[in-house]
Every structure is written in structure tokens, then in C-alpha cells.
Amino acid sequence: MIIDAHCDVLWKLWENPERSFFNSSDLQVNYEKWMSSPVKVQCFAIFVPETVPHASQFDVALEMVQLFKERIVDPYEKIVWIKSQDDLLSLGSNERGAVLTLEGCHPIGDQLSRLKTLVQLGVRAVGLTWNQGNAVADGIGESRGAGLTDFGRDVIRYLNKEQIWTDLSHVSYKGFWDTMQIADFPMASHSNAYSIASHPRNLDDAQLRALIERGAFIGVTYVTEFLNLTLVAYRKDVLRHMKHIINLGGECSLGFGSDFDGTDKVVTGLEDHTDYESFLSQIVVNNFPQDTVRKVCYENFIRTFPRK
Numbered sequence: 001m002i003i004d005a006h007c008d009v010l011w012k013l014w015e016n017p018e019r020s021f022f023n024s025s026d027l028q029v030n031y032e033k034w035m036s037s038p039v040k041v042q043c044f045a046i047f048v049p050e051t052v053p054h055a056s057q058f059d060v061a062l063e064m065v066q067l068f069k070e071r072i073v074d075p076y077e078k079i080v081w082i083k084s085q086d087d088l089l090s091l092g093s094n095e096r097g098a099v100l101t102l103e104g105c106h107p108i109g110d111q112l113s114r115l116k117t118l119v120q121l122g123v124r125a126v127g128l129t130w131n132q133g134n135a136v137a138d139g140i141g142e143s144r145g146a147g148l149t150d151f152g153r154d155v156i157r158y159l160n161k162e163q164i165w166t167d168l169s170h171v172s173y174k175g176f177w178d179t180m181q182i183a184d185f186p187m188a189s190h191s192n193a194y195s196i197a198s199h200p201r202n203l204d205d206a207q208l209r210a211l212i213e214r215g216a217f218i219g220v221t222y223v224t225e226f227l228n229l230t231l232v233a234y235r236k237d238v239l240r241h242m243k244h245i246i247n248l249g250g251e252c253s254l255g256f257g258s259d260f261d262g263t264d265k266v267v268t269g270l271e272d273h274t275d276y277e278s279f280l281s282q283i284v285v286n287n288f289p290q291d292t293v294r295k296v297c298y299e300n301f302i303r304t305f306p307r308k
């Protein structure tokens with residue numbers, strides 16, 4: 001059993017409505033693949049591409065909430081919409097959980113009411129930025145490198161009050177540290193270790209240690225460039241990042257955030273849900289003690305899920 005804290009299937013379904021969540025072969029996560037995999041819970045991100053005009057971005061985010069409900073949750077008896085830790089803990093042995101998340105606050109513009117709407121609709125982790133800057137903070141790709149705005153602080157105070165995760169993957173370096181000072185529920189859904197692969201999307205040891213000290217979730221991700229700075233990577237590269245985070249003391253923080261369907265730079269042998277079985281049995285189980293495997297595969301995610 002494993003929990004995956006990030007994928008971009010909703011974006012793929014939105015981009016091409018002809019795609020079937022049931023069995024489209026060009027989806028790395030679809031119903032058939034998921035049900036044949038050990039993935040117990042999958043997070044689904046609302047990701048509105050920057051190419052969508054600002055005035056329409058919130059509408060597109062709402063369309064993706066609707067896609068999540070109509071194409072992923074409602075048609076399948078086995079799939080349960082997870083909105084709390086209680087929901088996670090009460091999943092039946094035959095059931096799978098789906099969590100709705102937001103990747104980047106650009107669709108809310110500078111209106112907190114829009115974020116409140118998304119949270120009321122079920123969003124349970126909020127990524128502050130994608131790579132660009134927005135009204136909340138700069139993303140890691142924004143050369144200005146600014147931290148949180150005053151509006152961004154309001155956003156985090158609201159997330160604290162509502163017990164919603166503040167997701168730090170993609171945010172600027174300064175934005176990361178500003179957020180760590182005020183967020184009650186920080187996490188990084190899909191980021192790797194900068195000291196292993198010096199990609200700006202990764203977190204350096206000081207950042208990883210700060211998350212670890214807070215007992216915050218850190219999901220390693222399978223984008224080749226974030227693993228080894230090239231377009232080809234293997235499962236042993238994922239393992240290196242896992243081991244590094246564990247060596248920093250992150251046994252109670254580490255988890256997974258695949259970025260399936262968010263990238264075509266996939267890891268050889270870990271290309272979609274169907275590869276999780278062998279990844280678990282051949283790589284994870286062989287390299288860590290049993291109790292660490294349980295923590296990394298699902299306990300850390302469940303323990304840190306903020307809404308009880």
C-alpha cells in the first residue's frame with residue numbers, strides 16, 4: 001500500500017476532454033491502472049496552465065473540481081473523496097481514496113473568497129505558486145525571488161484556521177522561509193533534495209531539515225531532471241533522494257509525490273501506477289526496515305493530514 005501526494009491527471013482531462021479516466025493509455029494514472037496498483041490514496045491537483053488568460057483562470061479551476069467529481073469520484077463505487085484524516089483512517093480494504101489539491105494560487109488572483117470557495121469544495125492542500133510569481137508569492141522560476149506578499153500571509157492564516165496543508169513545492173526560496181515562519185501545516189508535495197540534484201525545484205538541506213523538524217510531509221518526485229539533472233533517470237535515482245532525506249532525519253517526513261501526468265520526463269521502470277508494485281517490492285522494501293517502509297509509504301501522509 002502506498003500514498004501518492006501529487007499527480008496532474010485533472011489537467012490532462014481538462015486539456016483533452018476526449019480522454020477517458022477509465023482507461024486512456026496516454027494517462028499515467030487512470031482507473032484501470034490505479035485499481036491494479038498498490039496505490040491506496042492518490043492526490044489530484046488542480047493545475048491551471050499559465051496560458052489560460054488571468055480572467056478565466058478561476059473558472060478553469062472550478063471546471064477541474066467538476067472533472068474530479070464527475071470523471072474520477074462519482075462513476076466509481078470504490079473511489080472515496082477524502083476530505084479529512086478520519087476519511088483516510090476509515091477507508092475500507094476494497095476502497096481507494098482521492099484527495100483534491102491546488103497547484104499554484106494564480107487562479108484565485110488576489111481574492112481570498114475564491115480560495116475559500118475551493119476549500120469549501122474540498123481542496124485540502126494549497127500550493128502557493130507554480131513557477132511564476134502570483135499575488136501570494138514568487139515561484140521558483142521568477143527571477144525577482146520575492147517572498148510572501150501581505151495577501152499571501154492572509155492566505156496562509158486562512159489555511160491555518162481551516163486546517164489545510166500549505167504546499168511549498170514550486171515556491172521561491174524566500175517564499176519558503178517566509179511561509180515556514182507562519183504556516184501551521186507546511187509540506188512539500190513533490191520536491192527532491194538539492195544536494196543530490198542541484199535543480200532549483202529541489203529543496204536544499206536547510207529547507208529539508210526545517211520541514212523535518214516540523215514533522216512535515218516531503219514527497220519525493222519522479223521527474224528525471226529533479227532526480228539527476230538529465231532526461232534519463234532510474235529507480236535507483238529516486239532511492240538516492242529517499243536515502244538522503246532519511247539520513248537528514250526525515251523518516252517521519254518522507255513520502256511520495258509522483259508528478260504522474262505532469263511530466264513526460266519519466267523514470268525508467270517507474271513510469272505509471274502499474275510500476276508501483278515492483279518499485280515497492282524491489283526497491284523500497286529491500287532498502288529500508290519494515291517500520292520505515294510503512295511510514296514512508298502511507299503513515300507519514302496520514303499522520304500529517306491536517307484536517308482531522
Ligand SMILES: [Zn+2]
Nearest residue numbers: 103170190262
Ligand atoms: Zn508541479
